[in-house]
Amino acid sequence: MFTDFFYLLRQKGVPVTVTEWVSFMEALHGGYFQSNLNHLYYIGRAFLVKSEAYYDMFDLAFQEYFGGIKTEPLELERVMDWLENPLNRLPKLSPEEMAEFQKKLEEFRKEHDMDELMRQFRERLKEQKERHDGGGKWIGTGGVSPFGAYGYHPGGIRVGGESWMQSAAKVAGERRFRNYRNDLILDVRQTKMALKKLRELKREGAQEELDIPETVDKTAKEGGEIELVFNRSRENTVRLILLMDTGGSMLPYTELCERLFSAASQMEHFKEFRYYFFHNCIYQDVYEDIGNYKRVPTEKLFSQFHKGYKVVLVGDARMAYSELFDINGCIDYFYTNDRPAIEWLIRIKEHFPHSVWLNPTHSNFWGHYTVDTVGKIFPMFELTIDGLKDAIKTLTSKAKPAMVA
Amino acid sequence: MAQSGQGYKGSDDYIASKPLMEIVNVTIALGKPLVIKGEPGTGKTLLAHSISRALNKKLFIWNVKSTTKARDGLYVYDTIQRLNDARFKDKDISDIRQYIKLGKLGQAFMADEKVVLLIDEIDKADVEFPNDLLNELDEMSFHIPELDEEVTAKHRPVVIITSNSEKELPDAFLRRCIFHYIEFPDEEMMERIVKVHYPDIEMKLVREAIKRFYWIRGVDGLRKKPSTSELLDWIKALALGGVNVEKISAEIPFLGTLLKNELDTGRFVRLSSAQGGGIFKRR
Numbered sequence A: 001m002f003t004d005f006f007y008l009l010r011q012k013g014v015p016v017t018v019t020e021w022v023s024f025m026e027a028l029h030g031g032y033f034q035s036n037l038n039h040l041y042y043i044g045r046a047f048l049v050k051s052e053a054y055y056d057m058f059d060l061a062f063q064e065y066f067g068g069i070k071t072e073p074l075e076l077e078r079v080m081d082w083l084e085n086p087l088n089r090l091p092k093l094s095p096e097e098m099a100e101f102q103k104k105l106e107e108f109r110k111e112h113d114m115d116e117l118m119r120q121f122r123e124r125l126k127e128q129k130e131r132h133d134g135g136g137k138w139i140g141t142g143g144v145s146p147f148g149a150y151g152y153h154p155g156g157i158r159v160g161g162e163s164w165m166q167s168a169a170k171v172a173g174e175r176r177f178r179n180y181r182n183d184l185i186l187d188v189r190q191t192k193m194a195l196k197k198l199r200e201l202k203r204e205g206a207q208e209e210l211d212i213p214e215t216v217d218k219t220a221k222e223g224g225e226i227e228l229v230f231n232r233s234r235e236n237t238v239r240l241i242l243l244m245d246t247g248g249s250m251l252p253y254t255e256l257c258e259r260l261f262s263a264a265s266q267m268e269h270f271k272e273f274r275y276y277f278f279h280n281c282i283y284q285d286v287y288e289d290i291g292n293y294k295r296v297p298t299e300k301l302f303s304q305f306h307k308g309y310k311v312v313l314v315g316d317a318r319m320a321y322s323e324l325f326d327i328n329g330c331i332d333y334f335y336t337n338d339r340p341a342i343e344w345l346i347r348i349k350e351h352f353p354h355s356v357w358l359n360p361t362h363s364n365f366w367g368h369y370t371v372d373t374v375g376k377i378f379p380m381f382e383l384t385i386d387g388l389k390d391a392i393k394t395l396t397s398k399a400k401p402a403m404v405a
Numbered sequence B: 001m002a003q004s005g006q007g008y009k010g011s012d013d014y015i016a017s018k019p020l021m022e023i024v025n026v027t028i029a030l031g032k033p034l035v036i037k038g039e040p041g042t043g044k045t046l047l048a049h050s051i052s053r054a055l056n057k058k059l060f061i062w063n064v065k066s067t068t069k070a071r072d073g074l075y076v077y078d079t080i081q082r083l084n085d086a087r088f089k090d091k092d093i094s095d096i097r098q099y100i101k102l103g104k105l106g107q108a109f110m111a112d113e114k115v116v117l118l119i120d121e122i123d124k125a126d127v128e129f130p131n132d133l134l135n136e137l138d139e140m141s142f143h144i145p146e147l148d149e150e151v152t153a154k155h156r157p158v159v160i161i162t163s164n165s166e167k168e169l170p171d172a173f174l175r176r177c178i179f180h181y182i183e184f185p186d187e188e189m190m191e192r193i194v195k196v197h198y199p200d201i202e203m204k205l206v207r208e209a210i211k212r213f214y215w216i217r218g219v220d221g222l223r224k225k226p227s228t229s230e231l232l233d234w235i236k237a238l239a240l241g242g243v244n245v246e247k248i249s250a251e252i253p254f255l256g257t258l259l260k261n262e263l264d265t266g267r268f269v270r271l272s273s274a275q276g277g278g279i280f281k282r283r
């Protein structure tokens, strides 16, 4: 039942899993739900959505699915429609997930007498409809709180922004969690959180962890005289280089890039953090400052930093064909380059196998010749929280060689 | 105060929103851990205290720190003590049991009745920490290899886990939990929260203070927005100081109790004088 709500949630981007759906189903059948939409909204959300970042997607799905329902308790007929809805309208799920889902559903059917459950659910709904109290079958008598009528105030008092009397579909319609979405915002704190995942722990810290097996061993050898042995504590050994595009087309994304930059530089988490700037594309020089005055030969990156450094390049990768492929293609009038930019990019990827490209533009706009080419050299991700997370996953996994040679 | 039979409905010192109450009740009924997230000061930690009081169940608190390991919550085997004791003939060290000390989780499992277990600020620990507790929380049991014994919960405790989302929690962990994000209370709810703390303070003052409070929270670019605790401190200061209600809107006395960051205070004072506001005192 409600199966297509599951698909709708996924379609909207809520990463709900089969496991969660099954425990939701079990709770629903177990009688832990009251048959009113508010209950379904809040409790369903608590079972199916595990981050406020997805609350907005849940709201959208809920609105679309239950939006037509204005009265409470639920309209029996519509509910029955959902209940009887088989696995139709199947949006994208991987074949494996699909198989797992079918399997779980089968298991569920085996364990539970579906017809009986449906009958019970129907009964409960009917009862609720008749009683018209919106109250619970299983907890007390319908939530009369020690604070009097709060939550059931005839005027529909709002409780902590979490309204109960208002129809849940309307609450969902307010989309209060819009600003929590991961694919829209990237604030400094969130960025820091994502960057924290960028780590490799090695024993390099101070000697402060007691090594028990060694201690026992040594002590035994000393004939019982206690000899404490300490280990170095584990430390993050990640060294990071950030290379950022300050070209004109990047202007709309300045703030976004600044946030990434300030998050990375505020982190006391890396073993080493370096940053350089470039203008549209990388040639024989990069710059220490945003204004591109203090030149550092790109060559120096290779001599100064070993291949263990992780490199994050940030830019829209969108430029004229000549800027990427031609000698003297650099857009700056006074700058000449005797090697085309693409060679420099490939050298960077070859020297630093752990490197990725973050693009502040939406991936819908990546269908451009230079963007495609750069994307073949460096794994490219959107500069959003989700993109950043994927990028970091790539950085911490085994490096793949560049696809363009 | 609510009776256990009727489920959780808040307690005399804690205002729970209706959705939160319902979620807590489902959590208790199903024996699943409940993960609570929300801005600082939205009553995450207090919730577990409230459940414990309202349902009259003992509370075990496991405060998580950056160095906390999952094992610490289960048990600690004090090998050093044993090693030390081994040097003296008068101690019997053959009984390992005396060197095994149960952690908070272990204690909650061993309790003779259903208890509440608060795992506070789980996000402070290493990112892998929650994953190390998957089985323990799922099956509510763990193994002590030193004794070759299984510790199994006699009664599934009510597990409340709080997070400030300093780090994100692993998906595998969250899948096994029920989740709720506590929204920052709106003005009406805030009024009720203030009332449970200071039932005797004049309502007019409370309302005015709350109004100002939300206005200050709305100021752009504050580093740290004042939270419920700061509001409570402020109202107390206002009441004790015998501040006249009209004065609250005119000059915001004791601004320092609300804004603790110098930069914020500076920013706020500048902004409000630019808007032609009154004179603000920092203390």
Ligand SMILES: Nc1ncnc2c1ncn2[C@@H]1O[C@H](COP(=O)(O)OP(=O)(O)OP(=O)(O)O)[C@@H](O)[C@H]1O
Pocket: B013, B014, B015, B016, B038, B039, B040, B041, B042, B043, B044, B045, B046, B047, B162, B164, B193, B196, B197, B228, B229, B232
């Ligand atoms: N719903 C509430 N009812 C009563 N008091 C509340 C409520 N919410 C917050 N408070 C007050 O705010 C204070 C802070 O609450 P608490 O420590 O539980 O917040 P928290 O969410 O755990 O914050 P942090 O993230 O900083 O740990 C409490 O001591 C209490 O005085």
Ligand SMILES: [Mg+2]
Pocket: B044, B045, B046, B120, B162
């Ligand atoms: Mg707390």
